[in-house]
């Protein structure tokens with residue numbers, strides 16, 4: 182019942198990297214959204230699958246926005262997971278859960294000097310409205326109850342553990358800093374204790 186469809190999709194990224202994903206859809210996820218799982222490499226055979234919870238970011242994932250690090254993180258995650266076997270959960274949590282239009286409203290406030298969290302609050306939102314029950318349901322449906330998590334965000338591992346997922350290890354992503362996104366990354370370190378090393382190379 183929980184897995185709805187599995188379909189094989191060949192992937193090619195703009196830099197020429199290619200792999201194959203099994204794209205998995207689900208029935209009955211808690212929030213009713215169309216979240217996807219991409220099974221990469223030998224996902225079913227992996228002793229401890231590598232898992233990334235990737236929150237949707239249309240501007241970064243689709244259009245290559247330089248304001249955030251989502252596009253490079255997505256590209257990195259697909260390759261790292263394909264190497265060892267695991268799952269990328271593509272979660273429909275645009276704008277850390279506030280939606281696309283509200284995220285763009287928040288960008289407009291950031292142009293006036295607010296940081297990413299101050300802008301959320303000025304719009305009446307919490308810093309981060311994401312909740313990972315559906316992600317835990319997807320992992321259960323995939324038979325991946327013990328995982329290694331690819332993230333810099335301590336809230337993701339904390340929430341998953343509270344939801345009963347056995348997060349055995351947490352691996353950081355690479356640091357994808359640029360002049361356009363460094364304030365956004367710095368705010369993550371300051372406000373939400375992300376493990377991102379922004380120290381300039383010496």
Ligand SMILES: Nc1nc2c(ncn2[C@@H]2O[C@H](COP(=O)(O)OP(=O)(O)OP(=O)(O)O)[C@@H](O)[C@H]2O)c(=O)[nH]1
Nearest residue numbers: 236237238249274275276277284287297332333334
């Ligand atoms: N509200 C808001 N959301 C943003 C902003 N910039 C990026 N986002 C959203 O933030 C989310 C980024 O998600 P993730 O890639 O999971 O990043 P993360 O929570 O820092 O965790 P890790 O990358 O796993 O360390 C996406 O949903 C983006 O749309 C912003 O300025 N305001």
Ligand SMILES: [Zn+2]
Nearest residue numbers: 238241249251
């Ligand atoms: Zn983004």
